[in-house]
Amino acid sequence: MxxxxxxxxxxxxxxxxxxxxxxxxxxxxxxxxxxxxxxxxxxxxxxxxxxxxxxxxxxxxxxxxxxxxxxxxxxxxxxxxxxxxxxxxxxxxxxxxxxxxxxxxxxxxxxxxxxxxxxxxxxxxxxxxxxxxxxxxxxxxxxxxxxxxxxxxxxxxxxxxxxxxxxxxxxxxxxxxxxxxxxxxxxxxxxxxxxxxxxxxxxxxxxxxxxxxxxxxxxxxxxxxxxxxxxxxxxxxxxxxxxxxxxxxxxxxxxxxxxxxxxxxxxxxxxxxxxxxxxxxxxxxxxxxxxxxxxxxxxxxxxxxxxxxxxxxxxxxxxxxxxxxxxxxxxxxxxxxxxxEEQGLPAPTGLKVGGVTDTGASLAWDAVVGAASYAVYRDGAKVATTPSTSYTDSGLTPGTTYRWTVAAAGASGTAGTASAAVTATTSGGTAPARCFTASNYAHVTAGRAHTSGGHAYANGSEQDMGLYNVFVTHTLRESPAGHFVIADSGCQA
Missing domain, CATH: 3.40.50.1820 (Alpha/Beta hydrolase fold, catalytic domain)
Known part of the structure; x- marks a missing residue:
């Protein structure tokens, strides 16, 4: 083995x-x-x-x-x-x-x-x-x-x-x-x-x-x-x-x-x-x-x-x-x-988020012995390399939740194990509601609802929408993202 x-x-x-x-x-x-x-x-x-x-x-x-x-x-x-x-x-x-x-x-x-x-x-x-x-x-x-x-x-x-x-x-x-x-x-x-x-x-x-x-x-x-x-x-x-x-x-x-x-x-x-x-x-x-x-x-x-x-x-x-x-x-x-590749440098510890604004967030972490630089990842994608133990991530979307990790890199530039993740939500920017009118079948296939026992249920609110077929139609209002409620009487986006 x-x-x-x-x-x-x-x-x-x-x-x-x-x-x-x-x-x-x-x-x-x-x-x-x-x-x-x-x-x-x-x-x-x-x-x-x-x-x-x-x-x-x-x-x-x-x-x-x-x-x-x-x-x-x-x-x-x-x-x-x-x-x-x-x-x-x-x-x-x-x-x-x-x-x-x-x-x-x-x-x-x-x-x-x-x-x-x-x-x-x-x-x-x-x-x-x-x-x-x-x-x-x-x-x-x-x-x-x-x-x-x-x-x-x-x-x-x-x-x-x-x-x-x-x-x-x-x-x-x-x-x-x-x-x-x-x-x-x-x-x-x-x-x-x-x-x-x-x-x-x-x-x-x-x-x-x-x-x-x-x-x-x-x-x-x-x-x-x-x-x-x-x-x-x-x-x-x-x-x-x-x-x-x-x-x-x-x-x-x-x-x-x-x-x-x-x-x-x-x-x-x-x-x-x-x-x-x-x-x-x-x-x-x-x-x-x-x-x-x-x-x-x-x-x-x-x-x-x-x-x-x-x-x-x-x-x-x-x-x-x-x-x-x-x-x-x-x-x-x-x-x-x-x-x-085996990576020799351990994961950074103490990663914290501070100074969150509508478009940015400040990160800081503990130093790793032997590290020449640090790779910063946002939502799994590398966004920066920095020689210091802090970084301000900018250009973010207001009202959005992000996840960050950090990995230490040696002189070769190869990153080691990633740190434990931290998350934060930028301020402001409430996303507008969205409305969808479709059959129960279409709502399910589009990921706005799911089925159980032959009925369709709205994702998030779990409201019973009736039989899962193409003959029953509802309007669903989405707010926040991924949460749907029945809005047949009127849906203001």
Whole structure:
């Protein structure tokens, strides 16, 4: 067992395609308006995480007692699947408990796509600032602000259509995701219409690495890096998403990294799996491919209690090798610091907020021996580096709650463990109320209400809105954010 794994144990003690016909049953989950802490960690639905332009649902798994500053993994299901199925079978919750990180499971529904596929082939859903891609990023921002997830260590993984969307997210949001893992998926922006999707699945265009790389670079023009580190999983007997897609993915991301398509090393893993590593200029793995001999279309899992075993077999969860384990090692989730690097400097203590105004807040903390500078993070994103033990954060929005952490950095500039988080709300700036008139069904799918016993209930006020269907209409007034009341008699925004 790796020393870092032992330390964590001691500390915690504790369109895949239209031809897909199998149906997976989601595990029961409880719907809440905010991530209330259950008696034991479980999959919980979260509503009100943002404007949700892609009409997705958010589910989250947060291990018991997990401190702020932990990594975040976003896991996207395949067609006909659900967040509950991915939670139960993929193996990610096991390593969230073992290594200490949060997991968000986005879910799409038949309201978006007849087979509940993420829209990797639709530029209105898969590009920066639009549709489902924007909804996923809103979930990340919610997790950073609510759970204190470390914005430097956010990763995304997905199977099949979820894998295609993963590649699109990595291309469109390299500023959000530090790494990704595409399982039986498609290259970023392989198809831009549903009509073209089947052509990608049966064998993508024969483009050069530079042409594939251009599709990534065009997804966020002007971005120069750093780029996400990408793992690619593919079965050699996959006749739904052909193995040529794994080759195109490798060509795409090695070109983005500016490295060749010849592996730096090749090793054998359980389940007849071959891992090929493509290292960056510093010798660190930038792209890895995992070819599973004889495996069909699905996510590799390996049920069992061993550290390297995970998941459960089900439709499209195939007993070969634990992909979650090896992907987590590639991302460095088993280590203490960002990117898997051991960080020697401890977390600063005594972080306090003072001098809060409508647009700023003053921070101060205790010095760390050996620190050359300090990195300041607001809502999980780095906002400043300072040599002193104080910092005034400015340009804030009035009447808004923020969360800050601080990490000490040595002479190399590499930040260590983040401090405990502190929060404060800027003064002034009361946000105006917003009004929404829609059917009960639409209110629920938009995250303004939830269901129980066949009825819809307004988030926040818990008012009974009547039957959950498209025939009952209500006006809901939102004030404050995330709190809705029935306002059928008149709603003043």
């Amino acid at each position: 790796r020393p870092t794994i032992l330390r964590r144990l001691v500390r915690r003690v504790a369109p895949t395609v239209a031809g897909v016909l199998a149906l997976l049953t989601a595990q029961p989950v409880s719907a809440v308006a905010a991530p209330a802490a259950p008696a034991a960690a479980s999959l919980v639905q979260v509503t009100g995480f943002g404007s949700n332009p892609g009409n997705l649902q958010m589910f989250a798994y947060t291990p018991d007692g997990l401190a702020a500053g932990a990594p975040l993994v976003v896991a996207l299901h395949g067609c006909t699947q659900s967040a509950g199925a991915y939670y139960s079978n993929s193996g990610w919750p096991k390593y969230a408990d073992l290594w200490g990180f949060d997991v968000v499971f986005p879910q799409t529904t038949s309201a978006n796509n007849a087979l509940s596929c993420f829209g990797w082939f639709d530029q209105n859903e898969s590009t920066r600032g639009k549709g489902e891609a924007a909804s996923v990023v809103q979930m990340v921002e919610y997790a950073k602000k609510t759970y204190g997830s470390d914005g430097r260590r956010v990763y995304v993984t997905g199977l099949s259509a979820g894998g295609g969307m993963t590649a699109d997210l990595l291309a469109a949001y390299p500023d959000v995701f530090a790494g990704g893992s595409v399982a039986s998926g498609l290259p970023a922006q392989c198809a831009t219409t549903q009509a073209a999707a089947s052509g990608c699945q049966s064998g993508p265009q024969k483009l050069s690495p530079a042409q594939w790389g251009d599709k990534v670079r065009a997804s966020y023009p002007g971005w120069t890096g750093p780029w996400p580190r990408v793992a690619i999983w593919q079965g050699t007997a996959d006749y739904t998403v052909q193995p040529a897609n794994a080759t195109a993915l490798r060509d795409q991301w090695t070109d983005v990294w500016g490295i060749g398509q010849t592996p730096s090393s090749t090793t054998s893993l359980p389940g007849s799996t071959t891992r090929s590593v493509y290292a960056d200029a510093a010798g660190k793995p930038a792209v890895e491919t995992y070819s599973v001999a004889g495996m069909g279309h699905g996510l590799p899992v390996s049920p069992g209690s061993g550290t390297e075993q995970c998941g459960a077999t089900a439709a499209y969860f195939l007993n070969t090798v634990c992909s979650a384990y090896h992907t987590g090692l590639f991302w460095g989730l088993d280590e203490d610091g960002p990117g898997g």
